[in-house]
Amino acid sequence: MVFQPRSHRQGQAWLWLLVLLALVVGAVWLFAIQRRWWFPPLASEQGAHIDRLFLIILSLTGATFVLGQLALALLIFLFGRKGAESAHHLRERAGWGTLWPILIGFGLIGALEVSDVVIGHELWKQLYGPPPEDVFVVEVTAQQFAWNVRYPGRDGKFGRTNLRFVSDGNPLGIDPEDSAARDDVVLLNEIHLPLHRPVVVRVRSKDVIHSFFIPAFRLKQDAVPGMQTQIWFIPKRAGEFEIACAELCGLGHYRMRGMLTVEGEESLRAWLEQQVPFGETIW
Numbered sequence: 001m002v003f004q005p006r007s008h009r010q011g012q013a014w015l016w017l018l019v020l021l022a023l024v025v026g027a028v029w030l031f032a033i034q035r036r037w038w039f040p041p042l043a044s045e046q047g048a049h050i051d052r053l054f055l056i057i058l059s060l061t062g063a064t065f066v067l068g069q070l071a072l073a074l075l076i077f078l079f080g081r082k083g084a085e086s087a088h089h090l091r092e093r094a095g096w097g098t099l100w101p102i103l104i105g106f107g108l109i110g111a112l113e114v115s116d117v118v119i120g121h122e123l124w125k126q127l128y129g130p131p132p133e134d135v136f137v138v139e140v141t142a143q144q145f146a147w148n149v150r151y152p153g154r155d156g157k158f159g160r161t162n163l164r165f166v167s168d169g170n171p172l173g174i175d176p177e178d179s180a181a182r183d184d185v186v187l188l189n190e191i192h193l194p195l196h197r198p199v200v201v202r203v204r205s206k207d208v209i210h211s212f213f214i215p216a217f218r219l220k221q222d223a224v225p226g227m228q229t230q231i232w233f234i235p236k237r238a239g240e241f242e243i244a245c246a247e248l249c250g251l252g253h254y255r256m257r258g259m260l261t262v263e264g265e266e267s268l269r270a271w272l273e274q275q276v277p278f279g280e281t282i283w
């Protein structure tokens with residue numbers, strides 16, 4: 001084996017150190033300062049829990065990773081081969097030397113689990129617990145590859161649905177005999193929600209499993225055929241937000257995209273008034 005002269009190896013080491021430093025600075029600049037691949041700005045009240053949890057997990061695992069790498073570098077620096085002599089073989093002895101990495105590992109897992117359970121449980125209770133009074137209700141039914149959105153209309157009641165009535169003009173199979181169904185408003189890939197008011201979304205699916213995902217709300221709920229899942233939250237920023245499907249559901253999964261508009265109560269009412277009730281489209 002040919003050993004390179006020491007000065008040569010030192011030069012290489014400095015070069016690698018510089019490359020590493022450039023990578024770290026670049027990553028910090030891109031992710032922490034530029035925030036180019038970061039989350040979109042938060043737009044729901046409940047989403048703050050997710051952001052907090054994400055930051056805790058990222059900080060804990062990030063710090064452990066950096067400290068681990070630094071410890072590795074230090075050990076190489078202290079005990080690495082200095083000259084041409086070969087490395088010593090150290091016999092492993094059970095004791096603190098082997099115990100402390102295990103303790104650190106369990107400590108980290110414990111800290112992550114505790115924050116996960118404490119924050120996650122609080123969020124879970126909110127999202128799936130009973131919603132407050134005076135909620136705005138909307139039903140979202142996923143299908144390959146679109147979101148059917150239904151509003152209960154003036155009577156505040158959704159009409160019955162049944163598979164028997166499903167047709168091109170009636171994608172949700174709304175029962176034409178049900179008087180509560182006449183004023184329902186059904187739209188495609190378009191949701192309007194009120195600002196600062198609790199919203200209940202009833203998530204359903206017509207075919208396969210989809211996942212109703214609003215990145216700006218940090219909200220992701222599976223749409224499971226045969227089930228109606230209810231979730232509630234409060235939009236806290238007006239604007240337009242993207243809705244995506246977060247469950248690979250078929251060839252057209254990528255184009256299963258919707259638009260959510262959050263606006264003041266009055267403009268939402270005015271917009272709803274303009275929509276054609278389902279009864280007028282089918283009867």
Ligand SMILES: [Cu+2]
Pocket residue numbers: 142143145209210211245246247248249253256
């Ligand atoms: Cu889908």
